[in-house]
Amino acid sequence: MWRQPKPVWAVAFACVIAFMGIGLVDPILKSIGDQLGASPSQVSLLFTSYMVVMGVAMLITGFVSSRIGAKRTLLIGLLIIIVGAGLAGTQDSVGGIVTFRAVWGLGNALFIATALATIVKAARGSVGQAIILYEAALGLGIAAGPLLGGVLGGISWRGPFFGVSALMAVAFVATAFVLPATPRAERATSITEPFRALRHKGLLVVALTSLLYNFGFFTLLAFTPFPLDMGPHQVGLIFFGWGLLLAFTSVVVAPRLQRRFGTVPSVVAALTGFAATLVVMAVWTGDKAVLATCVVVAGAFLGVNNTLITETVMKAAPVERGVASAAYSFVRFAGGAIAPWLAGKLGESYGVHVPFWVGAVAVALGVTLLASGRGLLAHVDAGPGHGAPAVQSEDEAVLVTVADA
Template sequence: MTAAPPTETLERPSILHQPRAVWAVAFACVIAFMGIGLVDPILKPIADQLDASPSQVSLLFTSYMAVMGVAMLITGAVSSRLGAKRTLLAGLAIIVVFSALAGSSSTVGQIVGFRGGWGLGNALFIATALATIVGAASGGVASSIILYEAALGIGIATGPLVGGVLGDISWRGPFFGVAVLMAVAFVSIMVFLPATPKVARPTSLLDPFRALRHRSLLTVGITALLYNFGFFTLLAYTPFPLGMGPHAIGFIFFGWGICLAVTSVFVAPVLQRRFGTLPVISAALVAFAADLAVMALFTEHRPVLVVGVIAAGAFLGINNTLITEAVMLAAPVERGTASAAYSFVRFGGGAVAPWLAGKLGESVSPHLPFWVGAAATALGVVVLSTGRRVLAHVDEHEPASHSRDEAEVLSAADA
C-alpha cells in the first residue's frame, strides 16, 4: 500500500496545526482538570473563615469524587444517546452553575453540596473529551492522545497555582474563576465544534457492572481504590499540617503537578518498555507508600512535607499512566465500559480518604492520616500482586499510545 508516506507527512505538523474545534476542547480540558487541585490552597482559609474543621472542609473532595465516580457509570449511556457535543456542553454548563454557586456559598455544607454538582459536570465532560479530540484532530490517533495528555498535565499542574493566586484575594475567587473560564469554554465549543452524531448502539447502564465480573479488571480497580487513599490524603490533608498561605500552598502543589505531568507523558512509557507494566506500577506504588511514610514520621517538619508532596507527583504520574493503560487491556470488554467500571471503583477511595484523613488528623494524631495512606497504598501493591497471572497479558500488547486503533481510543474516552 502507498498510504504510509502521506500519513507520515500529515502527522508531523499535526500537534500544533489543529482545527479550532480541537483547541476549544483542549482548552476546556485544561480548565476541567484544574478542578482536581484548585481547592487545595483554599482549604485552610475556608476552614478558618467559615469556622469548620479539617474533616468538614475535606468533604469538598469527598462529594466531588463520590458524585464523579457514580456518574461515570452513566456517562457512556448519556453520551451515546445525546452525542458528544451535547454531552460536552451539558457537562460544562453544570460546572459553570455549580462552581458559581460554590463561590456564593456562606457555609461549608453548601460548598460541599455544590462541589458534588461540579463532579457530575466534570464526569460528563471528561468522559467525552478524548473521543471528541480524536474525532476532530488532524495527524492521527497518537497526536490526539498527546494533545489530551498535555491538556491533562497542564490542568493538574496549574490548578493549585491558579487556586493559590485567586485564593490570596478571597477563598471565593477560585470558584468564580472556574465559572468564568468554563463559560468561555462553553461558548468556544458551541461555536467551533461541529455537531457530532449519536452512536449506532447505545451503551447499557448495566455494562460496567458486568465488566467487574472479570477478576483482572476488578484487581486493577481495587488497586487504584487503595492507592487513591494515599493520593487524596496527600491532596486534601497536607495543606493543614503545612499551615501556609494559599499562594505558598499553590506553588508547592504546582511543583507536584509539574512532576506528575512530566513523568506521566515522558517517563512512564520509557520505564514501561524497559521493565513491563506491572513491575513499574508496583515500584511506583512502593515509592509512593515510602514517601507517605516519611511524611508521617516528619509531619512537624515543613521542608519534609514540601519535598514529599513534590516527589509524590513523580510517582503518581508514572502510576496513573500505566494503570489506566492496564485497565484498557485488562478484560475482554469494550474499552469505554472497562474504564467506566474502573473509575467507579477507584473514585470510592478518592471519596472516603479526604474525610477520613481530616477526621484522624484532628481527633487522633496529625501523623496518622499519612500512615493510613501509606498502608493503603502498600496494600494496593499486595492486591496487584495477587492478579499477576490474570494480568500477565497486558504486556503482550504494544503501549496503548502507540498501538490502539481509532475505535479503541474512542471507546476509552472516560479513562
C-alpha cells in the same frame, strides 16, 4: 501533532480548565476552614462530595453520550460545571460549598468521559499523538489548578470558584461555536454493563488497586495543606511543583519505563515509591520543608502511575473499552471518596501523623494486590514495545480519558 484544527484546541482548552478542578481548592482549604469555622474533616468533604458524584455519574456517561452525541454531552457537562462552581463561591457555609461541589462533579464526569473521544476524532495525525495532546492538557490543568487557586485564594477563598466558572463559560462558548455537531453512537450503552464488566478478575484487581491508591492520593491532596499551615500562595506553589512533575513523568518518563520494564512492573514500582514517600511524610509531619519536598516528589510517582494504569485498564478485560472505563471509574472514584474525609477525621482524633500512615498502608496493600494479580494481567505487556492498542472508537477513547482523570 501541534498543528490541529480549531475544534481540537477548543476541547483541549476546556480539558485544562476541567482538570484544574482537581487541585484548585487545595490552597484555600485552610482558609475556608478558618473563615467558616470548619474542621479539616468537614472541609475535606469538598473532595468527598465531588468524587462520590463523579464516580457514580461515570456509570451513566456512556448511556447519555451514546444517545445525545458527544458535543451535547460536552456542553451539558460544561454548563453544569459553570453553575456548580459559580454557586459554590456564593455560599456562606461549608455544607453549601460541599453541595455545589457535588454538582461540579456531575458536570466534570460528563465532560471528561467524552473529551478525549472528541479530540481523537477531530485531531490530525495518529491516535497516539492525539492522546499525548490530551495528556499535555491534563497535566497542564493539574499543574495550573493549585497555582490559580493560590493566586485567587490570596484575594478571597471565593475567588477560585468564580474563576473556574468564568473560564468554563469561555470554554462553553468556544466548544459551542467551534466544535461541529457529532452524531449519536451506533449502539446505545446500557447502565448495567459496567457492573457485569467487574466480573472479570483482571479489571476488578486494577479497580481495587486504584481504590486503595486513592487513599494515599487524597491524603496528600486533601490533608497535607493543614499540617503545612501556609498561606494560599505558598501552598499553591508547592502543589504547582507537584503538578509539573506529575505532567512531565506521565508524558515523558512513563512510556520509557513501560518499554524498558513493562506496564505492570512499572506501576508496582511507582506505587511502592509513593507509599515510601507517604511514610517519610508520616515520620516528619512536623517539618514543613520535608512535607513540601515530599509533595513535589510524589508527583513523579503519581504521573507514572496515572499513565500506565491507563494502559493496564485498556487491556484488562475483554469488554468494550467504554464499559470497562465506567466500571473502573465507579470503583476508583466512588469508593475512594471516603479517603479525604477519613484523613481529616484521623488527623483531628489521633494526630497529624496518622493520616499519612494510613495512606501509606493503603497504597502498600494496593501494591500487594496488584503484584498478586499479575497472572491475571500477563497479557497487558504481550504487545511489542508494551504499548497500548490503537483507540479506534469513541468507546475506546473514553477509557483513556476516565483512567487519567
